Amino acid sequence: MKAILSKKIKEICLLEGFFKVGFAKHERLSNEVNHLKDWVSEGRNAGMGWISGNHEKREDVSLILNNVKSVISLAYVYDTPFIHNDSMPKISRYAWGEKDYHKVLKKKLKVVCKEIESLCVNVQTKFYVDDGPVMEKAWAVKSGIGWMGKHGNVIDSEAGSFFFLSEIFINKELEYDKPVDDLCETCRVCVDACPTGAIYKEYKVDANLCISYHTIENRADIPSYIDLSGWIFGCDICQDVCPYNKRIIFTEDKSFYPMMEIYEKDIYELSEINEEGFNKVFADSPVKRAKYAGWKRNLNRML
Ligand code: B12
Ligand code: SF4
Ligand code: SF4
Structure with missing residues (x-):
């Protein structure tokens, strides 16, 4: 059952255009939240006061979906063949298109969750893209989407790092993926x-x-x-x-x-x-x- 459900979920996500999907068992993100707290206490968050709230939810996603068993991480590539012209003012790749990724991805995740919930009885899901109290990079690393690069973004060895992250919390056990190796090695x-x-x-x-x-x-x-x-x-x-x-x-x-x-x-x-x-x-x-x-x-x- 676990294997079939896991396979079906991956198929649904890939069909909706996600490049990579991975599963992690629900656990408390105590180390990660401690790093976040240190980062905030050193003032590294600058004016982003909102990031110092909701630490409990970031640490324990069962405060978001109370019977959560697994976290599904999804990567959506946004890179295009266009390049920046260095003599012109530059807008980063993720933002130079017509649409806001929050809207584009939430629409896709709604479809994905509906399909997942129709696979078997009593399935519950809850999705997030960027703006929730969720440590997206930490979950992506645990789910084997990629490793945390020294530049602070998650990298896949084939696609690089020009992709968005999103997550689905689900009340079902899945076949979990393993984190991948950090390939930054001595590069700086x-x-x-x-x-x-x-x-x-x-x-x-x-x-x-x-x-x-x-x-x-x-x-x-x-x-x-x-x-x-x-x-x-x-x-x-x-x-x-x-x-x-x-x-x-x-x-x-x-x-x-x-x-x-x-x-x-x-x-x-x-x-x-x-x-x-x-x-x-x-x-x-x-x-x-x-x-x-x-x-x-x-x-x-x-x-
Ligand atoms: C706040 C934020 C920012 C801030 C802070 C940047 C940062 N590196 O965190 C600012 C405004 C600067 C920013 C910029 C960008 N962001 Co931003 N941002 C976020 C947001 C909302 C929260 C990230 C966060 O919690 N940061 C706080 C720090 C403390 O967390 P952290 O880097 O994850 O640190 C962890 C690890 O390093 C680890 N750790 C730290 N020290 C140690 C030590 C040890 C020993 C261990 C074991 C672990 C460890 O623990 C920490 C907690 O997990 C996420 C969305 C989300 N909800 O997660 C998007 C997100 C990270 N951003 C994203 C993007 C695309 C960008 C930009 C590329 C946009 C752009 N082109 O301008 C830049 C990249 C800048 C950069 N080099 O990081 C994407 C990254 C996608 C990816 N492939 O990884 C995200 C995931 C949004 C999304 N849904 O796609 N961002
Ligand atoms: S950390 Fe990356 S995104 Fe931030 S200023 Fe440096 S090069 Fe630019
Ligand atoms: S250290 Fe090298 S490989 Fe790692 S994120 Fe930076 S540039 Fe990429």
């Missing part, structure tokens, strides 16, 4: 390439120094010592330089292909977008998180 390319020194220690990122944090999450002024290196929303540098991002596996999902209104546009063309235009172009995009004020602030740093 990402650590050395980060222009702001945000990867302050291998596997650890300080949001106070991270371009991604400042261009997306920071609502205040960006300190003058943070060189945005041409990024106006997010930052892909530490992933672009990683030898595992061979860029041979691309999504077929057109939601993540760059919007032509913003792709390869120079600073003057982008500065012409007024608030109304911004709200229209980015209506369904993650970029709207920065709001028009944040967008202008980021652009002004390029002038």
